[in-house]
Amino acid sequence: MTNAATQSLPKVICTSPALYLLENFLSHEECDHFIRIAEKQIAPSVVVDENSGQYVAHKDRTSRGTHFLKNQDPVIAAVEQRTALYSNTPIENGENIQILHYGIGAEYKPHFDYFDPVLPGSAEVLKRGGQRICTFVMYLNDVEEGGETIFPVPNVKVTPRKGDAAFFWDVTADGKIDPNSLHGGAPVIKGEKWIATRWIRERAFY
């Protein structure tokens, strides 16, 4: 189930952070497949605790979520391959695809996807593949109102559209963490929002 025929070239949204819109990155069939599988296994979302490095529930992330195993089925494997291709990174550097569901009012407050090396919890998570260097946020449905992915520093937002992806770098071209990559998921005002996220590490993530 490839999608190459309908994909267009990445559109540059801004350069600091390096942020691109990938239109039709997923086919509608791939989006529906992801939601169908995720619905069976979804639970309240967690974040990495800054101090302990453990995964915990957090008030800033009021979504529900789940993750897929790597290579879980041929559709998931194809999308993993596509993220490796677009980011020009080895496939094994990708984390497991995460699925998030936001109902009305749910949001993900601005945060960094990278692990700040000065925080005590980061050492533990950095052991598994090093820093997160880039992020794919793939939109699995259209949201009636709200739910944009927001970047407060350049003050830009990406509107969720089924099949599109926001792709951005959490580090600068010289590999340093990029504070301009601060981003969040705006509250859903009307409808619901499903996304798939894939974070890419510096090295293999197992």
Ligand code: PD2
């Ligand atoms: O839901 C989003 O748009 C969003 C925004 C910021 C998701 C993430 N970050 C993420 O999963 O890291």
Ligand code: ZN
């Ligand atoms: Zn994020």
